[in-house]
Amino acid sequence: MEKNEEYVKIPNFLNRIKSEWPGKIDHFEFKTPTVIYVYLKEGISSMDFLGSLSRKIERYIDFTIPIILYHIERDGMNLRSHPINWYSTIQGRKG
Numbered sequence: 001m002e003k004n005e006e007y008v009k010i011p012n013f014l015n016r017i018k019s020e021w022p023g024k025i026d027h028f029e030f031k032t033p034t035v036i037y038v039y040l041k042e043g044i045s046s047m048d049f050l051g052s053l054s055r056k057i058e059r060y061i062d063f064t065i066p067i068i069l070y071h072i073e074r075d076g077m078n079l080r081s082h083p084i085n086w087y088s089t090i091q092g093r094k095g
Contacts (some may be wrong), residue, residue, distance in 0.1 A: 007033055014038075015088040016060045017053065024049055026074070034067045039074070046071040046080040053082070061085065 014036065018025045024044045029037040040049055049071055061084060069082040 001070060006065045010034075010036075010065070013060055014068045015065065017057075020056065021049070021052070021062070034065060035070070036067060037070045037072055040071050042074045044073065046073050046078045050080045050082055057084070 010033070014028050017038075018028075026035045026041045027038065031037060032065040033068065040046060053071075064085055066085040069084065071082060072078070092093055
């Protein structure tokens with residue numbers, strides 16, 4: 001049951017990101033429950049977006065499930081992966 005509650009938090013997390021950067025994100029697409037494509041608006045660099053997101057992302061994460069965000073530029077030419085919570089899962093298994 002606990003894991004199901006964690007999965008519900010992921011869309012809320014994505015909504016917080018979209019609210020923080022309203023002019024940069026076009027939409028999200030779930031490829032799996034933990035692999036999410038983040039389609040950026042025209043003219044937004046995936047590298048620049050990843051840099052600005054990385055500095056603030058920790059305050060938006062309220063779940064422990066590891067996910068991967070793929071930031072995709074509008075032209076489809078650039079794609080950046082952004083793993084989240086991968087190390088917290090490994091540390092949790094040690095205990």
